[in-house]
Amino acid sequence: MKSDKIIAKKFNNLKGFAKKNKNKYLTSKPFPHIVLDNFFDIKYLNEILEIFPDLTMLNKTQKYSNKNEIKLANSNIKNYPKKIKDFINFLNSKEFIKFLQEITSIKENLLSDRFLSGGGLHEIKRGGVLKVHTDFNKHPFLKLDRRLNLLLYLNKKWKKNYGGHLEFWDQEMKKCKKKVQPIFNRMVIFSTTDFSNHGHPIALNCPKSRSRKSIAIYYFSKGRPKNEIKNDYKKNTTLFKNRGEIPNDVYIKKDKVKQYLRKFKFYQNLKNFEKKFLRTGSSKKKRLKNN
Numbered sequence: 117m118k119s120d121k122i123i124a125k126k127f128n129n130l131k132g133f134a135k136k137n138k139n140k141y142l143t144s145k146p147f148p149h150i151v152l153d154n155f156f157d158i159k160y161l162n163e164i165l166e167i168f169p170d171l172t173m174l175n176k177t178q179k180y181s182n183k184n185e186i187k188l189a190n191s192n193i194k195n196y197p198k199k200i201k202d203f204i205n206f207l208n209s210k211e212f213i214k215f216l217q218e219i220t221s222i223k224e225n226l227l228s229d230r231f232l233s234g235g236g237l238h239e240i241k242r243g244g245v246l247k248v249h250t251d252f253n254k255h256p257f258l259k260l261d262r263r264l265n266l267l268l269y270l271n272k273k274w275k276k277n278y279g280g281h282l283e284f285w286d287q288e289m290k291k292c293k294k295k296v297q298p299i300f301n302r303m304v305i306f307s308t309t310d311f312s313n314h315g316h317p318i319a320l321n322c323p324k325s326r327s328r329k330s331i332a333i334y335y336f337s338k339g340r341p342k343n344e345i346k347n348d349y350k351k352n353t354t355l356f357k358n359r360g361e362i363p364n365d366v367y368i369k370k371d372k373v374k375q376y377l378r379k380f381k382f383y384q385n386l387k388n389f390e391k392k393f394l395r396t397g398s399s400k401k402k403r404l405k406n407n
Contacts, residue, residue: 122203123157130218131214134219137150137219138220141219142220146287146293147307147309147312148307149306151304152302153302156303161301164270168237169197171190171237174190176191184245184249184367185246186240187240187246188241189236190237191232191234192232192236207333208229208230213228216266216335220307224263224340226264226335227338228335229336234252235334236331237329239329240280240320240327241328243319244328245315245318245319246315246316246317247365248285248289248356248359249354250313250354252353252354254352260336261339263307264335265304265308267303267330269301269303269328271298271299274300277321279318280298280322281295282296283295283315283316287313292359308334
């Protein structure tokens with residue numbers, strides 16, 4: 117599908133817009149990001165929202181229910197309605213990735229993820245949370261470096277008191293530096309590093325009939341600057357963090373055996389195999405039933 121059917125007219129010159137706003141992206145605090153409102157054609161995005169599936173009913177939906185995250189996520193694009201598939205394919209297209217490359221000034225070639233690992237369709241219902249964290253920094257099995265997050269919110273008439281704001285925290289986790297209300301047709305793009313602390317840590321307060329809907333797309337590259345990764349540890353997992361002076365805000369798993377095993381390639385390969393093949397299909401269905 118042509119981009120002029122998807123993107124709002126005022127953004128049709130993607131290259132020009134990216135060049136004008138690249139400095140804004142790079143200098144945004146507490147880490148590089150940009151928030152774009154009404155970027156997509158309103159009529160087109162309305163159609164996307166109308167067919168956004170109930171994730172509780174969609175095959176292969178992952179249900180998270182613990183201290184750190186209470187949410188629904190589905191990355192199985194094969195089960196999406198055709199129009200949503202087409203939209204996500206556009207977000208992963210060469211044309212759109214060129215725009216991302218320009219506005220972020222990332223030197224390494226950005227690559228899409230056809231597996232939508234960790235991304236896809238997300239939904240959080242009343243009481244749900246996603247505590248502040250940094251993301252996994254390597255693709256689960258393609259061994260690419262995760263560089264960029266794109267979050268698109270689909271929540272019409274979303275009141276401030278509903279909550280669900282995306283929060284950006286400083287590196288020391290002492291203070292929230294920015295809050296982004298998850299309103300309809302608001303897109304947030306930000307760099308994924310070991311210092312980009314983000315989440316929505318306050319329980320959602322929307323009516324039971326509402327939910328916080330979003331589309332999440334992640335982009336990767338072969339290699340990355342060393343200053344984007346902490347030197348004092350190596351990880352390939354989501355790392356949740358306590359906010360400021362709040363004790364026990366998150367559950368931090370202290371498994372010294374796993375931390376030791378992660379140093380070895382055979383263990384990494386075993387975990388990648390498990391993520392790719394064992395977290396889908398019947399085994400996932402069993403876990404969902406148990407939850």
